[in-house]
Amino acid sequence: xxxxxxxxxxxxxxxxxxxxxxxxxxxxxxxxxxxxxxxxxxxxxxxxxxxxxxxxxxxxxxxxxxxxxxxxxxxxxxxxxxxxxxxxxxxxxxxxxxxxxxxxxxxxxxxxxxxxxxxxxxxxxxxxxxxxxxxxxxxxxxxxxxxxxxxxxxxxxxxxxxxxxxxxxxxxxxxxxxxxxxxxxxxxxxxxxxxxxxxxxxxxxxxxxxxxxxx
Amino acid sequence: xxxxxxxxxxxxxxxxxxxxxxxxxxxxxxxxxxxxxxxxxxxxxxxxxxxxxxxxxxxxxxxxxxxxxxxxxxxxxxxxxxxxxxxxxxxxxxxxxxxxxxxxxxxxxxxxxxxxxxxxxxxxxxxxxxxxxxxxxxxxxxxxxxxxxxxxxxxxxxxxxxxxxxxxxxxxxxxxxxxxxxxxxxxxxxxxxxxxxxxxxxxxxxxxxxxxxxxxxxxxxxxxxxxxx
Numbered sequence: 001x002x003x004x005x006x007x008x009x010x011x012x013x014x015x016x017x018x019x020x021x022x023x024x025x026x027x028x029x030x031x032x033x034x035x036x037x038x039x040x041x042x043x044x045x046x047x048x049x050x051x052x053x054x055x056x057x058x059x060x061x062x063x064x065x066x067x068x069x070x071x072x073x074x075x076x077x078x079x080x081x082x083x084x085x086x087x088x089x090x091x092x093x094x095x096x097x098x099x100x101x102x103x104x105x106x107x108x109x110x111x112x113x114x115x116x117x118x119x120x121x122x123x124x125x126x127x128x129x130x131x132x133x134x135x136x137x138x139x140x141x142x143x144x145x146x147x148x149x150x151x152x153x154x155x156x157x158x159x160x161x162x163x164x165x166x167x168x169x170x171x172x173x174x175x176x177x178x179x180x181x182x183x184x185x186x187x188x189x190x191x192x193x194x195x196x197x198x199x200x201x202x203x204x205x206x207x208x209x210x211x212x213x214x215x
Numbered sequence: 216x217x218x219x220x221x222x223x224x225x226x227x228x229x230x231x232x233x234x235x236x237x238x239x240x241x242x243x244x245x246x247x248x249x250x251x252x253x254x255x256x257x258x259x260x261x262x263x264x265x266x267x268x269x270x271x272x273x274x275x276x277x278x279x280x281x282x283x284x285x286x287x288x289x290x291x292x293x294x295x296x297x298x299x300x301x302x303x304x305x306x307x308x309x310x311x312x313x314x315x316x317x318x319x320x321x322x323x324x325x326x327x328x329x330x331x332x333x334x335x336x337x338x339x340x341x342x343x344x345x346x347x348x349x350x351x352x353x354x355x356x357x358x359x360x361x362x363x364x365x366x367x368x369x370x371x372x373x374x375x376x377x378x379x380x381x382x383x384x385x386x387x388x389x390x391x392x393x394x395x396x397x398x399x400x401x402x403x404x405x406x407x408x409x410x411x412x413x414x415x416x417x418x419x420x421x422x423x424x425x426x427x428x429x430x431x432x433x434x435x436x437x438x439x440x441x442x443x444x
Contacts, residue, residue: 055252055253055256058335058340058343059252059360060340060343060344060353060356060357060360061347063356063359063360064344064348064352064356067355067356097315097318099322099363099364100363101362101363102359102360123363124363147282148282148301149280149282149302149431150301150315152428152432153432156432178254178282178283180283180286182283182286182287182427182428183283183428186428186429186432
């Protein structure tokens with residue numbers, strides 16, 4: 001049913017919540033795979049994200065679009081409870097001195113969409129708390145988020161602690177938010193991203209590689 | 216010695232006050248407001264302006280680092296003098312330390328007349344959202360954006376009448392359960408930018424040298440450009 005899929009993507013891009021929910025209900029009633037419907041929403045969200053980067057949408061629009069995604073998740077009965085993550089694969093948090101978490105939350109939703117298990121440590125997380133969490137869980141990926149310049153120093157300190165801990169020499173650090181290659185070089189992180197889809201792809205690749213090595 | 220100032224239009228009130236108080240005669244080029252959320256566009260506009268300037272010895276940049284907006288900026292022919300601040304809020308409060316102290320008390324959202332009038336601030340965003348999505352959805356979204364904020368500060372820089380904006384900021388703060396404060400700012404940083412002397416709070420780059428992220432961070436090598444005054 002390509003027409004439904006196109007309409008759904010268009011409705012998400014237009015941030016038209018009622019229309020999106022109507023189309024999802026219609027799709028479900030016609031037996032369309034819920035994952036395909038969610039995938040359409042994700043495609044629409046990616047376009048919304050690109051339009052935000054181009055200055056065509058504002059942050060609030062991005063949030064409304066992400067909220068639509070959450071409503072659709074509820075419709076297709078996907079469990080997104082953050083507080084009971086068993087065997088997480090990724091630790092995520094906004095670094096010390098920073099409290100911005102919109103981008104983090106949207107990225108975590110996208111990661112869950114792809115079946116990744118994320119432990120969210122919240123905001124203003126100290127380097128020591130990240131370290132403890134990594135040691136306790138043995139999680140291979142750490143995602144650090146930050147939107148203000150002070151966050152760069154918190155990220156750098158966190159990376160330094162990890163690199164100096166021999167138990168964590170296989171940990172991959174990904175930074176996101178207001179970052180670029182120069183910031184990544186300064187922090188000495190492994191990757192930098194400023195869109196959630198790229199972040200998900202990197203995480204999936206790392207986790208797949210880990211399972212291949214264990215097999 | 217010929218000099219020119221390039222300044223962010225958002226802090227026009229404060230720049231003009233600093234110019235008046237110091238008797239500075241250098242011409243000013245304004246970079247348009249509204250670009251704080253788009254650092255790459257802001258950087259391109261700034262670099263474009265610098266490239267057009269010829270026959271000056273020094274260019275004073277009345278900007279903060281503003282989310283990597285200054286990264287890579289350079290002048291082939293003139294010396295660049297830049298305040299070592301993360302953004303223009305620190306510039307208007309007098310130092311990064313004052314800003315950090317204020318922000319440590321609680322998540323703090325800062326406003327000035329320039330931010331209210333020229334930038335897409337949180338209050339404008341709220342009003343835009345009401346028009347687009349209705350009041351209920353707009354309130355929900357803004358609450359999400361302010362989830363970890365506890366305080367809204369109107370900075371009294373002395374360059375505009377805070378009483379003209381008090382109702383605007385106070386009523387918004389009340390609506391969203393934020394503590395409202397007026398904090399005294401300072402234009403001393405801007406005045407020192409225009410007059411010198413330039414101490415460790417300023418970055419001085421020789422012609423051809425490029426602005427680097429490390430110049431703005433705390434872990435600075437003492438032998439670095441910061442000490443080349």
